[in-house]
Amino acid sequence: RLASMCGIVAYLGPDEAIGFLVGGLKRLEYRGYDSAGVALVHGGGPGAPPASFEVVKRAGKVVNLEAALAAPNGAPRPKLGIAHTRWATHGPPTDVNAHPHLSQNGRIAVVHNGVIENFAALRESLQRKGYTPVSQTDTELFAHLVEDVQTKEKLPIDAAVRLALTQVQGAFGIAVISLDEPDVLIAARRGSPLIMGVSDPSDSSAPAAYFIASDASAVVEHTRHVIYFEDSEMAVIRPGGYEIMTLGNVTLTREVEQLELSLAQIQKGSFKHFMLKEIMEQPEALRNCMRGRLLVPAVGTDASPPGGQGPRICFGGLEPLMPRLASARRFVFCACGTSWHAALVGEYLIEQLAGINVEVEYASEFRYRNPILQKAEGDEDIVFVVSQSGETADTLAAAQFARRKGILAIGICNVVGSSIARETDAGIYLHAGPEIGVASTKAFTAQITCLTMLALKLGRYRGVISEEQFTEHVRALVSLPDKMALIFEQADKIYEMSRVYRYAHNFLYLGRGYNFPVALEGALKLKEISYIHAEGYAAAEMKHGPIALIDRFMPVVVIAPRCDATYDKLRSNIQEVLARGGTVIAITETDNDDLDAECEYVIKIPLVADFLSPILTVVPLQLLSYYIADMRGCDVDQPRNLAKSVTVE
Numbered sequence: 001r002l003a004s005m006c007g008i009v010a011y012l013g014p015d016e017a018i019g020f021l022v023g024g025l026k027r028l029e030y031r032g033y034d035s036a037g038v039a040l041v042h043g044g045g046p047g048a049p050p051a052s053f054e055v056v057k058r059a060g061k062v063v064n065l066e067a068a069l070a071a072p073n074g075a076p077r078p079k080l081g082i083a084h085t086r087w088a089t090h091g092p093p094t095d096v097n098a099h100p101h102l103s104q105n106g107r108i109a110v111v112h113n114g115v116i117e118n119f120a121a122l123r124e125s126l127q128r129k130g131y132t133p134v135s136q137t138d139t140e141l142f143a144h145l146v147e148d149v150q151t152k153e154k155l156p157i158d159a160a161v162r163l164a165l166t167q168v169q170g171a172f173g174i175a176v177i178s179l180d181e182p183d184v185l186i187a188a189r190r191g192s193p194l195i196m197g198v199s200d201p202s203d204s205s206a207p208a209a210y211f212i213a214s215d216a217s218a219v220v221e222h223t224r225h226v227i228y229f230e231d232s233e234m235a236v237i238r239p240g241g242y243e244i245m246t247l248g249n250v251t252l253t254r255e256v257e258q259l260e261l262s263l264a265q266i267q268k269g270s271f272k273h274f275m276l277k278e279i280m281e282q283p284e285a286l287r288n289c290m291r292g293r294l295l296v297p298a299v300g301t302d303a304s305p306p307g308g309q310g311p312r313i314c315f316g317g318l319e320p321l322m323p324r325l326a327s328a329r330r331f332v333f334c335a336c337g338t339s340w341h342a343a344l345v346g347e348y349l350i351e352q353l354a355g356i357n358v359e360v361e362y363a364s365e366f367r368y369r370n371p372i373l374q375k376a377e378g379d380e381d382i383v384f385v386v387s388q389s390g391e392t393a394d395t396l397a398a399a400q401f402a403r404r405k406g407i408l409a410i411g412i413c414n415v416v417g418s419s420i421a422r423e424t425d426a427g428i429y430l431h432a433g434p435e436i437g438v439a440s441t442k443a444f445t446a447q448i449t450c451l452t453m454l455a456l457k458l459g460r461y462r463g464v465i466s467e468e469q470f471t472e473h474v475r476a477l478v479s480l481p482d483k484m485a486l487i488f489e490q491a492d493k494i495y496e497m498s499r500v501y502r503y504a505h506n507f508l509y510l511g512r513g514y515n516f517p518v519a520l521e522g523a524l525k526l527k528e529i530s531y532i533h534a535e536g537y538a539a540a541e542m543k544h545g546p547i548a549l550i551d552r553f554m555p556v557v558v559i560a561p562r563c564d565a566t567y568d569k570l571r572s573n574i575q576e577v578l579a580r581g582g583t584v585i586a587i588t589e590t591d592n593d594d595l596d597a598e599c600e601y602v603i604k605i606p607l608v609a610d611f612l613s614p615i616l617t618v619v620p621l622q623l624l625s626y627y628i629a630d631m632r633g634c635d636v637d638q639p640r641n642l643a644k645s646v647t648v649e
Helices: 015-033 062-068 119-130 138-154 155-166 272-281 281-292 319-327 337-354 393-405 442-460 467-478 480-501 513-530 539-544 567-579 611-632
Strands: 005-011 035-040 052-059 080-086 109-114 171-176 182-191 195-198 210-213 225-229 232-237 240-247 332-336 357-364 378-389 409-413 428-431 506-511 533-538 555-559 581-591 600-605
Touching: 005 109, 005 171, 005 182, 015 035, 015 210, 015 393, 035 062, 035 109, 052 062, 080 171, 080 182, 109 138, 119 138, 138 155, 138 171, 155 171, 155 182, 155 357, 182 281, 210 232, 232 409, 240 319, 272 611, 281 442, 281 480, 319 378, 319 442, 332 337, 332 393, 337 357, 337 378, 337 442, 337 513, 337 611, 378 393, 393 409, 393 442, 409 442, 442 467, 442 600, 442 611, 467 480, 467 611, 480 600, 480 611, 506 513, 506 539, 513 533, 513 555, 513 611, 533 539, 555 567, 555 611, 567 581, 567 611, 581 611, 600 611
Parallel strands: 332 357, 332 378, 378 409, 409 428, 506 533, 506 555, 555 581, 581 600
Antiparallel strands: 005 080, 005 210, 035 052, 035 080, 109 171, 171 182, 182 232, 195 210, 195 225, 232 240
C-alpha cells in the first residue's frame, strides 16, 4: 500500500483552529508544496447559526493560502478545522485540485494523503449515480463516496466513513469533518503515517485539545503527548474525548507516548536554510549517533566501559539477535535514494570488516521481482531496510515482503515511532535529529556511522578483526566528529569555487571503492537542489562511455583520498580528464599535495582510514551543492517536484 507525499493537519479544541492549521502546514510543507487549503466549521452549536464550511484553497505554497485567508475581524473563529499541503498525484497543482474536497451536497469535507488505486472504478460508479466530480483528484471521489454511503444507509458520519473506507483500495491517511455533526473530527490511516496529539492529560482543569498531523513536527509546538495510529485504525474525536477503533469497528486502547522532539530542533535558527543548518549539525549528529553505543575508555587511561574490558559497541535492540546476524548467509539491504547510497557504503564496510556477503537492492525493484530468500537456521538471509523518515513506501513494502516470507527484517531509520520502526523485527535509530531540508545530509552520514559500528561489532564477534584492530578502529571512529568540523573551515573556499561552477550545465562525479557511493550521492545532491544535470560513476567506468562527454565545460569531481587502495588509478583517471580539456575538482587528504598542480580546485579532508573516508568526503560535496543551488536562486529546502518523505510509488 502506497501513500502520497502530502501533509495533513486537523484541530478540535477550545482555541481557534486556524493558527494551528496554518502553522502546522508550514511545518509539514517539506512533505509537499504544490498547493494547500483549509476547511473550517462555522456555527452549529447551541444558539449558533446553522453549521457551514469556510473553505480556502490555493495552488502554490502555504504563504499563498495564508494571504488568501480572511483577516481577523474580532469575531470568534472556528475551533474545528482540517488542512492539507499537497504533492500532486492526480491532476496538476491548481486551486480546484487542492484539498480539502467537499461532497456533492457540500456537507462533508475531506483531506487525504495517499493513492486510491481503484479511483477509476469509483469515479465511474459514482458518476452513474449522479455525482459530478469537479476536480481531477482521487480524494474528491472519497468525499462523494462517504456522502453516498451516509445517504443510502442513513448512518452517522463516523460509521459512514468507516464503511466507505472498506470500498477503498490503496493507501490513505484522512481527516473528515461534517456539517451534520459539527463538533466531530474523524481521522484514519492505512499505509500513510498519522498521529494524534493530545493536550496534557494530567491537566484536568483545561478543556482538552486534539491535534491530527502527518508527523510530529506539526504538533510539537503545542504538545508532547501523542498517539501513533497503526494501519487500519480510525479515531473519532469529540470535545469530551476520543475513541480509537479498527476499521472493523473493534474498540482499541492505545497508550499516550511522549515526543522526544523539541521545537528548537525543527527551527532554522540563524541559518539561511535548513539544509545548511543540517550540514553544519553533522558533527553533533555523529556524536549523538554514537552516544551510548560506542563505549570506549579515554586514551591513556586504564578505565574500561561498564560491563567489560576494552572498547565495546552496543546496539540494545540487536543484542539478542547477534548470533543470528553473525551466522547469516547474506544480508540484503533495501533502500531508495540517499539511503541506497548509504547502504552501498555499508556493503563495502560489512564485507571487508565482518566478512558477510551483502547485496544492496533498490527497494522498488526488490518487492516486485520475487527475490530468492533463504531462511535456513544458521544459514539465513537477513533483510535490512534503510530510510531516513521510516515511511518510504517501497522500503516499508520490502520489509513487509520479507516478514511475510519469514525472513528477519531489521530497520535503520531516523524517526522514532515511524512505520518501519514498528513493522520490523528489530532496528537501529540514527538519533541524528529531525531533518527538514528535502535533500538529505546528516541522515546520510549518520546512516554510514551506524553501518560502520555494525560492521565493526560483527567483525569482532566473528573474529574477522582482532581486538587490537577493533580498538584502533573504534578510536578512529570516535575522532570523526572533530575531524569533520575541520572541513567547515574550508567553507569559504568551497563558496568561491561554487561561484565559478554555478553556470555549469553538467557535472561528472567519480570515485572508487568506499567512495564510489559518495560520487553517486554528490551527483544526486547537486541535481536535486540546483537542477544541474549530474552523474556519478565508478571512476574506472568513465572509459566505458562517459568520457565522450568531457570537454572544458564539464566539471569533473574526483574523490581521490590517498588512503584508497586504487589511488594511483584515480590519478590516471584525472589525467584522462585533463587530456580531454576537462576541469577537475579533487577531494583528498590534508597531507597530499600530489593533485595541487593538476586540478583546478583541491578540497582537503583530515587523514582517516579508508573505510571511514566516506563520512568526510561527502561533506565538501554537500556544501558545493548547497552553495551552487543558493547562488542560482533555487529553493534549497523545497526543490521543485520533490518532497521529503517519499511515500508514493
